[in-house]
Each structure stands twice: as structure tokens, then as C-alpha cells.
Amino acid sequence: MPQTILIVDDEKAIRKALTEILNFEGFTVEEAADGEEAIKKIKDNTYDCILCDIKMPKKDGLEVLQVAREEKPDTPFIVISGHGNIETAVEAVKKGAYDYISKPPDLNRLLITIRNAMDKKSLVAETRQLKKRISRGFEMIGESEPMLKIKETIEKVAPTDARVLVTGENGVGKELVARKIHELSNRAHAPLIEVNCAAIPSELIESELFGHEKGSFTSAIKQLIGKFEQAIGGTLFLDEIGDMSHDAQAKMLRALQEGKITRVGGEKEIKVDVRVVAATNKDLLQEVEAKRFRLDLYHRLGVILIHVPSLNDRRDDIPALIMHFLKDIAEEYKQPVKEIDDAAIKALQAYNWTGNIRELRNVVERLTILSDKKITKKDVESYIIMK
Secondary structure (H helix, E strand, C coil): CCCCEECCCCCCCHHHHHHHHHHCCCCCEHHHHHCCHHHHHHHHHHCCEEEECCCCCCCCHHHHHHHHHHHHHCCCCCEEEEEEHHHHHHHHCCCCCCCCEECCCCHHHHHHHHHHHHHHHHHHHHHHHHHHHHHHHCCCCCCHHHHHHHHHHHHHCCCCCCCCCECCCCCCHHHHHHHHHHCCCCCCCCCEEEEHHHHHHHHHHHHHCCCCCCCCCCCCCCECCCCCCCCCCCCEEEHHHCCHHHHHHHHHHHHHHHHHHEEEEECCEECCEEEEEECCCCCHHHHHCCCCCCHHHHHHHHHEEECCCHHHHHHHHHHHHHHHHHHHHHHHHCCCCHHHHHHHHHHEEECCCCCCCHHHHHHHHHHHHHCCCCCHHHHHHHHHCCC
């Protein structure tokens, strides 16, 4: 589909020349002879780019720009300026115009500017869509009593800097709790840095968390900035904290007590303003009794305790989760949302969800792919093993 450009200029000869050039380049072009006509067209239509003169009767280019920014903020706006209006053109850029082109326009520069502006628009749209998909993937779905209690706790805790320990089985959504705490905190503008303590070998966990200096050990061929430093001003999420080695626990305790770290092989102390949220699927008090986890570290991490129940303990949320996943999967596959009948939902509610929400999402995706137009109870019985 051809991209459409609106040319706004009170000089007919300029409009005609630009229209011919842009038509030749494959664009569809609409014209407006003054600011008022341009404003009406902008309100009534959607354009891929707007080229607008500064000095015009009725409404000038800055007034058109203001309306365009209000009505169609994502549409790139390029100012066409006479030599005497350069200062005004610069002002337009400060107010949101993508760029300005001097009269008479250099055709090569004009075309490059238009294409760059459109590319930027596409990137912004793609980024927004990606962020939307990511945020959808991290929504906390459910209105059951346990979930309402968790949400209430998060709202109270998030604005503070209190450390939070999130517990629960694998797949229940502990990461979602950490993300929500960060999102609602005063640190939301800064990064959320995640570390899976179970996925990092014990001999490397200290380097991963605190960084290392070049030459501090055999494979340290360059300096490494650790996760603590990366999270300065933001939140550090330590997943599977119960799998951290004793040596790393000791250094972690010092970092939490003093707000300082030292890189492996280094001597300089580095201040780290970091909020720590930890998560585990283990009973840390049992780990303390077994002398696998430090009691003092447990108390440092667990200022606020949030337990996320298993999916089997919040079956009332399953219908809402199913509908959320159906929409999410349909958007991912660019297909219509698949329907599901009540009997199928009840069958899924009766299932023993040992893998919790992660397993439910996989099952809904499987049913979406393998079932016909509507997911039925028979599909559920055919494509998942009932327990």
C-alpha cells in the first residue's frame, strides 16, 4: 500500500513540483493550500508524513504543527522554510517537528529526510507494539482472594525501599511479583536486573554479582561490571536465591548491610544504591536448619514476605488466565482469538497443575494449535494427560 504524504504550502507551483517528485517516487500525495485546510485534513485523515510551509495565510506552520502533535503525535512533521524563516523552523523542531528543509528544497535531502522520518515512525510503532506485548506477558491475572492479597501487599510495599522475599513453587509467577514491585516503585525509571542464581556455577556467582577486575583469575581477560553495579538506582531481582553458595551469601550479606561491594580481584569499595527482591521455591528456614543458608541473610532479605500460591490453590483464576493466554497467543500468531466452551474450561480447572501457570500457558497454546474452530472438553481430554 503506497504511503501518503500531505503537502501544505500556499504556493501552488511548489505543491505541484513536490507532488510530481513524490508521485514519481511511489508516494500518494494530498495537498493543502493553507493552514486551515491542512488542519481539517489532519483531523480527518491519517498520513505517513506531513510537509508544511511556515508562512501561510489563515494559519501558519507552527499552528498546524501544534494541531498535528495533538491529533496525530506519531506522524512525522517536516517544515519547509524560506531562508528568512530559519529561526522559526528551528523553533518548530524544538516543538516536535522531525526536521526542516530550506527553500528551494534539495530534492535528494528532501527524499532522504522523508524516508528517515518514516523509518523512525515505523520503529516507534514497532517498539510500542513490542512493549505492549512484553507488558501483556507480565500481567498479574486473577481476582481470587490470594491474588487480591498479593496485589494489595505489592501496592503498599512498592513505593518503599524495603527488601522483599517472594516464595512459591516453580511456575507460579514469582518473577511477575518482582516486576510489579519494580514497576510501581520510585525506581521504575532505572533498570530491573535479573539474576538466576541456580543457573550460574557457584565459582562464577560472585563474579556475576559483584564483577571482577582484569586478570583476577585465569579467564578474566577484561574487567566485568557485576549485576549490583548494573542495577544502581534500580532493582536487583535474585531468583532462586536458595541455590546461592555460602561464600556468595557472605558477600551478599555485606553488600546488603553496608551498601558497598568489592569486585573480585579488586580493592576499591563501590557504593551501590540497589533495592533487592529475592525469590525462591525452597523453604529457606529448612535450608537454615540444614546449614545450607545463612539465617542472618534470610532476615536481611525477608523484610517483607510474599508467598505466591500454586495454581491448584487458586483455581478460581484459571478461567481468566485461559482467556488472557488465548488473546496473547492469538496476537503472537496473528490469528483470531480461538473460542473455548465452558465444559473445556471446567475440565482445565479440574486438572492437577504441577507446573502451575507456566504449564497452563503451554497447554492453552497446544489447544490453540491442535483444536478446530472451538476448544472443547474432548480437545482437553485428547491433548493433555488428565491426572
